[in-house]
Amino acid sequence: MIRFLLIAICLFSQLTSAKTSVWKVSKDNMTVYLGGTIHLLRAADYPLPIEYDKAYKASQVITFETDVTQLDSPELMKEMISKLSYKGEKTLQSEVSAETYKALSSYAQKSGLSLNFFRKAKPGMVMSTLMVIELQKLGVNQEGIDMHYQKKAIKDGKKTDFFESPQEQINFMAQIGIGHEDKFYQSMMLDFSNTNEQFTELLKYWRAGDSDKLDKLANQSMKEKFPKLHQMLLVDRNNSWLPQIENYFKTKEVEFVLVGAAHLIGEDGVIQQLKQKGYQVSRL
Numbered sequence: 001m002i003r004f005l006l007i008a009i010c011l012f013s014q015l016t017s018a019k020t021s022v023w024k025v026s027k028d029n030m031t032v033y034l035g036g037t038i039h040l041l042r043a044a045d046y047p048l049p050i051e052y053d054k055a056y057k058a059s060q061v062i063t064f065e066t067d068v069t070q071l072d073s074p075e076l077m078k079e080m081i082s083k084l085s086y087k088g089e090k091t092l093q094s095e096v097s098a099e100t101y102k103a104l105s106s107y108a109q110k111s112g113l114s115l116n117f118f119r120k121a122k123p124g125m126v127m128s129t130l131m132v133i134e135l136q137k138l139g140v141n142q143e144g145i146d147m148h149y150q151k152k153a154i155k156d157g158k159k160t161d162f163f164e165s166p167q168e169q170i171n172f173m174a175q176i177g178i179g180h181e182d183k184f185y186q187s188m189m190l191d192f193s194n195t196n197e198q199f200t201e202l203l204k205y206w207r208a209g210d211s212d213k214l215d216k217l218a219n220q221s222m223k224e225k226f227p228k229l230h231q232m233l234l235v236d237r238n239n240s241w242l243p244q245i246e247n248y249f250k251t252k253e254v255e256f257v258l259v260g261a262a263h264l265i266g267e268d269g270v271i272q273q274l275k276q277k278g279y280q281v282s283r284l
Contacts, residue, residue: 063256
């Protein structure tokens with residue numbers, strides 16, 4: 001269950017296109033592959049574009065944002081509930097206006113939930129739970145690219161590596177919306193009213209490798225509405241991962257890095273930063 005809640009960290013029809021969301025990065029005869037992922041998919045979204053399997057087969061190490069096989073453990077679920085809950089006298093109702101609380105209560109009821117269920121929940125927990133319900137309405141209950149390839153890597157005996165611990169990702173979620181709950185919930189409810197359209201467009205742009213449109217839809221809207229959240233969830237994490245990716249060019253092995261598609265694209269994305277550092281970048 002927890003892996004469904006963690007999709008909030010990285011919000012993201014077969015098409016024929018010359019572009020993909022998989023890149024080959026080279027320097028001094030060394031290669032690292034980068035693949036943009038969608039953390040949850042529908043059964044109809046498989047099979048994945050063939051470029052993912054090409055990069056996977058060419059690599060000896062498969063790197064992910066976190067170890068998704070740990071995400072359903074009871075211990076981690078307990079930790080997540082604790083960190084995503086207000087402490088002391090604070091409650092969801094105490095942190096929002098009466099108008100927002102009423103609107104949120106009405107929205108939750110339409111999803112079959114009472115807002116009492118979220119009495120002590122921080123915005124990250126509320127958003128993630130309601131997002132799962134919205135996505136399930138669209139048939140999104142299939143494992144995403146990360147889980148697909150981590151299971152495959154374990155089966156094939158390939159090495160795996162991870163940029164963050166599950167605990168670190170929970171800490172990110174615990175900070176979402178804190179300090180501007182009213183604005184956050186109002187924006188969330190407006191976005192959720194367009195879930196079908198937005199999810200369909202995200203998948204379309206991801207499959208087509210249309211980085212500009214994907215960046216505008218997935219990154220720029222967050223940057224405009226919540227610049228601090230954009231900095232924390234995308235920019236800071238990209239900057240943290242970059243030295244680790246560069247270290248891969250010092251190894252004899254070929255690595256395939258699979259992270260949320262939003263992290264690779266745009267002016268703050270990993271791809272642009274690698275280009276600026278002089279690495280040769282091409283799409284598969």
